[in-house]
Amino acid sequence: MRKWLLIALLSACAVLNVSAQYDAHFTHYWKMQNFYNPAGAGFDRQMTIYAAYSNQLTGFEGNPKTMLINIDTPIPFIKSDHNLGLGVVNDEIGKFSNQHLYLNYAYGFKLFKGRFVIGAQIGLVNSSFENKDLDFGGENNDPAFPSGNADGNNFDVGAGLLYQHKYFYVGASGLHLNAPLIEMGEKNEIRIDPYLNFMAGGNIPLKNPLFSIQPSLQVMTDFVAWRADITGKATYSYNGKEFFGGVTYSPTTSVALFLGVEMMNITLSYGYELFTSGVGAAYGNHDIYLGYKIDLGTFKKGKNKHNSIRILQ
Numbered sequence: 001m002r003k004w005l006l007i008a009l010l011s012a013c014a015v016l017n018v019s020a021q022y023d024a025h026f027t028h029y030w031k032m033q034n035f036y037n038p039a040g041a042g043f044d045r046q047m048t049i050y051a052a053y054s055n056q057l058t059g060f061e062g063n064p065k066t067m068l069i070n071i072d073t074p075i076p077f078i079k080s081d082h083n084l085g086l087g088v089v090n091d092e093i094g095k096f097s098n099q100h101l102y103l104n105y106a107y108g109f110k111l112f113k114g115r116f117v118i119g120a121q122i123g124l125v126n127s128s129f130e131n132k133d134l135d136f137g138g139e140n141n142d143p144a145f146p147s148g149n150a151d152g153n154n155f156d157v158g159a160g161l162l163y164q165h166k167y168f169y170v171g172a173s174g175l176h177l178n179a180p181l182i183e184m185g186e187k188n189e190i191r192i193d194p195y196l197n198f199m200a201g202g203n204i205p206l207k208n209p210l211f212s213i214q215p216s217l218q219v220m221t222d223f224v225a226w227r228a229d230i231t232g233k234a235t236y237s238y239n240g241k242e243f244f245g246g247v248t249y250s251p252t253t254s255v256a257l258f259l260g261v262e263m264m265n266i267t268l269s270y271g272y273e274l275f276t277s278g279v280g281a282a283y284g285n286h287d288i289y290l291g292y293k294i295d296l297g298t299f300k301k302g303k304n305k306h307n308s309i310r311i312l313q
Helices: 003-017
Strands: 047-055 065-074 081-093 094-111 114-129 148-166 168-175 181-184 187-190 197-203 211-219 227-239 241-250 256-261 266-277 285-294
Touching: 081 114, 094 148, 114 168, 114 181, 148 187, 241 266, 256 285
Parallel strands: none
Antiparallel strands: 047 065, 047 285, 065 081, 081 094, 094 114, 114 148, 148 168, 148 181, 168 197, 181 187, 197 211, 211 227, 227 241, 241 256, 256 266, 266 285
């Protein structure tokens, strides 16, 4: 059995048996509330556009690679707290390829000196399998795999809650709540089981106003498997620029380090996750985050109104 067949088998196990792994885990999860929670749309109260890339188990042929592009924004022409988010994910794992297109809507209102948000998500999930170049060890066909290329898709829904305060946030969401079943040909199918996601974080100012600490926590579970991430992030702010770095610990799984900068509304950060068990530190995950924020204040009606020079003529 060649390595490609092994990769395909591992891919099938990852997709079919561990639903929490259908959505990739990113080292920069604390910057991506709107990906893990529909109520996170409009989280920064600005239009936010970002891309995230994760190259996992680096060094293995056919290793997982995930690309995410997301845009979310408050709706500037409506006085109430309405927000929208749109994202697309492309996930490649061996001979499998998964795509997820989603639309988030979030409505917020003031509560206990903070902001409470209710969010909903609708989307489309698609999976495909490429049979090309597979070697079944002398067998012409293996009933466990499609005889040719195969793909399928289905409707997907999610929901979430979020509470934001000046110094902290806490949220919970359920994704793939309808447990979409993706039929790939006549004999093969993939069921995406629902899973829950919990995320919390805070901002701790220090005596030196140039420094601050932002702890965060994420827990993901499908009630069969689970993963927890505990992050400590330190930020240095100077002259309109922010330099940050930190470490994330996932019990029994990994340790991740990240370093980044934010200036002129652009955020760039790189992280590396090394596994504390299994394949070890040499075959870790590379994670890159690139984001841009747009202040929507220019869309609001101000008190200083000016007549058009063309009209005055």
